[in-house]
Each structure stands twice: as C-alpha cells, then as structure tokens.
Amino acid sequence: MIRDITIGQYYPTDSVIHRLDPRTKLVWTLAYIFSLFLFRSFASYAVATILLITVIKISKVPFKFMVKGMKAVVILLLITVAFNLFLIPGTTLVQIWKLRITYEGLNTAVFMALRLTYLIIGSSVMTLTTTPNQLTDGMEKGLAPLNKIHVPVHDVAMMMSIALRFIPILLEETDKIMKAQMARGADFETGNLITKAKNMIPLLVPLFISAFRRANDLAMAMEARGYYGGEGRTKMRPLVYQKNDRIAYIILPLYLMAMFAAKKIVGV
Amino acid sequence: MKSIINIKKLIHDYQKYNEDGQVESTYRAVDEVSLDVQPGQFIAILGHNGSGKSTLAKHLNAILLPTEGSVYVDGKDTRDEEKIREIRQTAGMVFQNPDNQIIGTVVDEDVAFGPENMGVPSEEIEKRVEEGLKTVEMWEYRSHSPNKLSGGQKQRVAIAGVVAMHPKCIVLDEPTAMLDPVGRREVIRAARKLNKEEHVTIILITHYMEEVTFADQVIVMDQGKILMQGTPKEVFSRVEELKEHRLDVPQVTMLAHELRKSGLNIPEGILTREELIGELVKLKTTGATEGGAICP
Numbered sequence: 001m002i003r004d005i006t007i008g009q010y011y012p013t014d015s016v017i018h019r020l021d022p023r024t025k026l027v028w029t030l031a032y033i034f035s036l037f038l039f040r041s042f043a044s045y046a047v048a049t050i051l052l053i054t055v056i057k058i059s060k061v062p063f064k065f066m067v068k069g070m071k072a073v074v075i076l077l078l079i080t081v082a083f084n085l086f087l088i089p090g091t092t093l094v095q096i097w098k099l100r101i102t103y104e105g106l107n108t109a110v111f112m113a114l115r116l117t118y119l120i121i122g123s124s125v126m127t128l129t130t131t132p133n134q135l136t137d138g139m140e141k142g143l144a145p146l147n148k149i150h151v152p153v154h155d156v157a158m159m160m161s162i163a164l165r166f167i168p169i170l171l172e173e174t175d176k177i178m179k180a181q182m183a184r185g186a187d188f189e190t191g192n193l194i195t196k197a198k199n200m201i202p203l204l205v206p207l208f209i210s211a212f213r214r215a216n217d218l219a220m221a222m223e224a225r226g227y228y229g230g231e232g233r234t235k236m237r238p239l240v241y242q243k244n245d246r247i248a249y250i251i252l253p254l255y256l257m258a259m260f261a262a263k264k265i266v267g268v
Numbered sequence: 269m270k271s272i273i274n275i276k277k278l279i280h281d282y283q284k285y286n287e288d289g290q291v292e293s294t295y296r297a298v299d300e301v302s303l304d305v306q307p308g309q310f311i312a313i314l315g316h317n318g319s320g321k322s323t324l325a326k327h328l329n330a331i332l333l334p335t336e337g338s339v340y341v342d343g344k345d346t347r348d349e350e351k352i353r354e355i356r357q358t359a360g361m362v363f364q365n366p367d368n369q370i371i372g373t374v375v376d377e378d379v380a381f382g383p384e385n386m387g388v389p390s391e392e393i394e395k396r397v398e399e400g401l402k403t404v405e406m407w408e409y410r411s412h413s414p415n416k417l418s419g420g421q422k423q424r425v426a427i428a429g430v431v432a433m434h435p436k437c438i439v440l441d442e443p444t445a446m447l448d449p450v451g452r453r454e455v456i457r458a459a460r461k462l463n464k465e466e467h468v469t470i471i472l473i474t475h476y477m478e479e480v481t482f483a484d485q486v487i488v489m490d491q492g493k494i495l496m497q498g499t500p501k502e503v504f505s506r507v508e509e510l511k512e513h514r515l516d517v518p519q520v521t522m523l524a525h526e527l528r529k530s531g532l533n534i535p536e537g538i539l540t541r542e543e544l545i546g547e548l549v550k551l552k553t554t555g556a557t558e559g560g561a562i563c564p
Contacts, residue, residue: 132373133373133374133377161373162371164373165370165371165372165373165414168415169367169415214365214367214368217363217365217368217369218368218369218371220331220363221361221363221368221369221371222371222381223331223356224329224331224356224360224361224363225356225360225371225381225382225385225429225430225433226353226356226357226382226385226386226433227381227385228353228385232387233384233385233387234383234384234387234388234389234390234393235384235390235393236376236377236380236383236384236390236393236394236397237390237394238390
C-alpha cells in the first residue's frame with residue numbers, strides 16, 4: 001500500500017545510538033566526514049574503519065541496510081576509481097597495451113573509493129537511527145543561534161515537518177487522481193518522453209489545485225489552534241542532552257586526535 | 269449565568285472581486301443572526317449547503333470577522349486583535365477534513381501542537397496530551413502515524429488536540445461529513461462525553477439529523493437566517509415545514525409522522541426508536557379504537 005511507505009530510511013529499534021540527541025548525531029556525522037577529508041593516510045582510515053564498525057555494531061541496524069545506500073552511487077564510484085586509476089601520471093606499476101596504472105593513481109583511487117563508501121555509510125548511520133522529525137527538531141534547535149542574524153530557522157523547520165507529513169497524503173491523492181483519469185481514458189504509459197510529460201497535465205493540474213486547497217485548510221486549522229510562529233512556543237519533548245550525549249562529545253576530540261596521531265606516527 | 273457565546277445581529281458578506289480588485293458582487297452568507305449560548309449546553313446547528321452554518325462557525329473562533337454586528341466569546345469581542353489568542357483558546361475548533369487539520373507526524377505530537385503554541389510548560393503538555401487522548405479513547409494510538417488511522421480516529425485525534433488546549437467551548441464544523449457511519453458514531457460519542465463529563469459547551473454543525481436528537485437546543489439555518497430554534501422535540505415536530513426547506517427529519521420521526529397522518533394517535537416530535545415503541549405499546553394496551561385497522 002502506498003500509505004505504508006516511510007519517508008527517509010529510519011530503522012526502528014532501540015539502541016544507544018537511536019537514543020542519542022539528533023544534534024549529537026549531526027555534529028558527529030559532520031565531524032566524521034570532515035576527518036575523512038582531512039587525514040588522508042591508511043593508518044587514519046584504519047581508525048575511521050574501526051569507529052564505523054563499532055558504531056554500526058552498537059546501533060543494532062543490520063549491515064545490509066547500511067550497504068543499501070551504496071547501490072545508488074556504485075556507478076559513480078566505479079567511474080571515479082577508473083579515472084583515477086588510469087589517468088594520473090607517475091611511476092608505472094602495470095602497463096597493458098595503452099592503459100597504464102601508476103602507483104599514484106592506485107593510491108588516489110583506493111582513497112577515493114574508501115572515502116565515498118565511508119561518507120555514505122557514515123551518513124546512513126545517522127539517517128537510519130534518527131527519524132526525519134528528530135532531524136528537523138535537531139536542526140531547529142542546533143541552528144537556533146542563526147535566528148539572531150534573521151534566518152527563519154523555526155519557519156523552515158516547521159515547513160519541513162509539514163512537508164514530511166503531507167508526502168504520503170499527496171502520494172495517495174496522486175494515485176487516486178491517476179486512477180480517476182485512467183478511468184476516463186487518460187494514458188500515462190505509452191509514448192515517448194515528451195508525450196508522456198504532456199500526458200501528465202491532467203494529473204498535475206488537479207493535484208496542484210488540491211494541494212493549494214489543503215494548504216489553505218491547514219493554515220486555517222493551525223491558526224484556530226493558536227499558531228503564531230515560533231515565538232513563545234514551548235515543546236512537549238524539548239531536546240535535552242543526556243549523559244550519553246556528553247560521552248559522545250568527549251569521544252569526538254579523542255577520535256580526531258587518534259586520526260591525527262595515526263597519520264603522524266605511521267606516516268602512510 | 270454569563271453566556272459563553274453571544275452573537276448580536278451578525279451579518280457576514282463574502283465579496284467577489286473582479287480582475288481590477290474592485291468589488292464585483294457581494295454574497296450575504298449570514299444575515300442578522302442573533303444567538304446566545306449558555307455554558308455547558310450542547311447546541312446543534314443544522315442546515316444544508318450554503319445555509320451559512322459554516323460561516324457562522326468560523327466567527328466563533330475569530331477566523332472570520334463580522335461585516336456588521338458583533339460576536340462575543342466569553343465576554344470578549346472577536347474584533348479585538350489583542351484578545352484573539354484568548355478567544356481561540358476559549359473556543360476550540362474542529363474542521364471537516366481530518367487530513368487537513370492534523371499537523372504532527374505522530375498522534376501525540378499533533379495533540380501537543382495547541383498547548384505548545386500557548387506556551388504551556390513541557391511536563392504540563394505531556395499531562396494534557398494524555399488526558400486529551402484518553403478522553404477520546406485514542407491513548408493506545410499515541411505513537412502511531414496519523415496517516416494510518418481511519419477517518420473517525422483522525423477526527424478524534426483532532427478533537428483531542430482541541431481538548432488539550434482546555435477550551436470552554438468546542439465548535440465542531442461538520443466533523444462527520446467525510447466519515448463512514450462507524451466513524452460518525454465514534455466522533456459524536458466523544459463530543460457527548462466531553463459535554464456530559466467535562467461540561468464543555470459543544471456547538472455541533474452538521475446536516476445529519478440523527479446526530480442532534482440529544483442536543484439541548486437545535487438551530488435550523490436556511491439562507492443565512494435562523495429558521496427554527498428550540499429543543500429537538502419542538503423542531504422535529506414541524507416535519508412539513510422542514511420538508512418545505514428540503515431538510516430531513518430522523519427516520520423514526522418521519523415514520524411516526526406518517527403513522528399519525530394515517531390516523532394513529534401518536535404525538536409529534538418522536539426522536540428515538542424506544543419512544544416510538546413505547547407509544548405504540550401504549551396504543552395497543554389501551555386498545556385505542558382509532559386506527560384499529562392498522563394496529564389490530
């Protein structure tokens with residue numbers, strides 16, 4: 001059923017990682033990505049690998065869910081590896097006909113592949129353990145200081161959460177309109193790309209009209225329930241850092257130091 | 269007692285603008301309506317499409333403002349900008365389409381939306397959400413996504429959202445129009461419970477006659493004016509008049525009316541099946557001669 005789809009890829013289970021504050025997870029993910037670019041050495045990457053595996057183990061999310069996110073970028077990954085492998089000049093390792101693999105090329109290609117893989121798996125850990133709502137909440141609270149320079153943080157967060165709420169409703173509506181138009185002889189399947197796009201008009205027009213009507217109703221309902229923007233609002237479950245979050249923040253500089261030390265000491 | 273809602277000669281005009289932004293035509297949706305509601309009452313407003321009942325409802329929450337006349341909610345004028353927050357807290361509103369009034373992505377988050385707007389402290393919100401959801405018997409669904417609930421359940425969540433704001437009065441604007449019979453019954457039961465147990469004033473707007481037989485007062489609207497006003501018994505006694513205005517009466521009332529027309533000695537304004545059975549049994553035991561052919 002169309003209404004059963006979940007937005008994002010949240011994997012519902014109970015683990016320490018799931019219970020962390022979304023802000024902690026956001027900061028950690030950013031720091032992790034940052035560290036992958038900053039410390040380009042095999043020893044540092046070994047540290048990053050150990051961390052990633054440990055976090056995945058703690059999160060209780062099956063490993064195959066982590067790899068799922070990789071599918072979308074497999075081609076991009078292969079192209080990057082191929083280009084780096086064959087096109088970077090340097091000392092030749094192997095030469096088959098005109099294709100030359102250099103030591104530098106191999107080195108860059110391996111780093112690129114690892115970096116991309118870790119990037120995706122690393123951010124998957126966050127999206128798999130945090131609901132979209134928690135993420136918006138985390139962003140709202142984490143970015144709150146931007147309010148001072150007149151960035152409408154609350155408004156953007158509110159829009160995001162409303163959008164998330166209406167995605168399944170509008171999908172269902174699309175399905176309904178499609179069936180209604182098909183019953184009247186509309187054709188959404190045949191023809192080339194341009195005719196197909198043209199045939200979408202009887203679907204899109206009613207969908208937009210209905211979306212506007214819904215928006216109008218929703219605005220009225222929000223007003224009736226006393227919504228006047230973010231000022232003076234409280235939260236039922238305000239984000240508060242727990243003991244685990246504090247521990248996570250203590251581990252963060254330790255991890256970065258380990259990355260740095262690994263690069264300095266081992267040197268490759 | 270001080271009345272909770274006081275409407276004096278309310279007029280509401282909808283204006284239609286042409287392309288230059290000038291008023292092209294006006295349509296009078298509510299025409300000199302006066303109404304007084306006492307705290308704790310259950311009021312039903314009936315009427316078919318375009319009778320002005322929804323427009324009237326939107327005045328009670330200050331979503332619309334009077335063109336002429338005035339509306340007082342708990343003694344506060346809806347035209348007073350500064351009191352709007354208080355008014356919206358006093359008179360909560362439930363709308364027709366359940367999908368378009370649920371804001372949260374989880375049931376309890378949605379119920380918390382109203383209190384959050386009011387700036388209620390966090391622990392207090394938790395309490396209010398629990399209490400609201402328990403009143404409408406939706407507590408077990410607190411961590412569900414609203415998208416997976418039935419229409420009646422969604423509408424009950426919407427009611428809980430209003431209850432959590434602790435209003436003195438709840439206006440339900442055709443809450444059952446998009447629901448199946450089961451959902452309709454659930455919603456009406458929740459509204460009655462609130463009225464009886466919490467003494468919340470309920471204003472129910474509907475076009476289902478069966479839903480209003482237990483109201484304290486029934487108001488029938490037609491073309492922006494109040495056509496009839498009184499207890500359900502009084503209003504539904506005037507079957508012929510209601511029919512003239514293309515309005516139905518409950519089936520039982522209709523049956524009793526037809527039986528009376530064909531000669532049975534039954535009073536007008538019968539509202540429930542039990543009442544009709546009682547009357548018929550009475551007829552049989554007294555062995556009434558009238559209409560003996562129909563009821564031997």
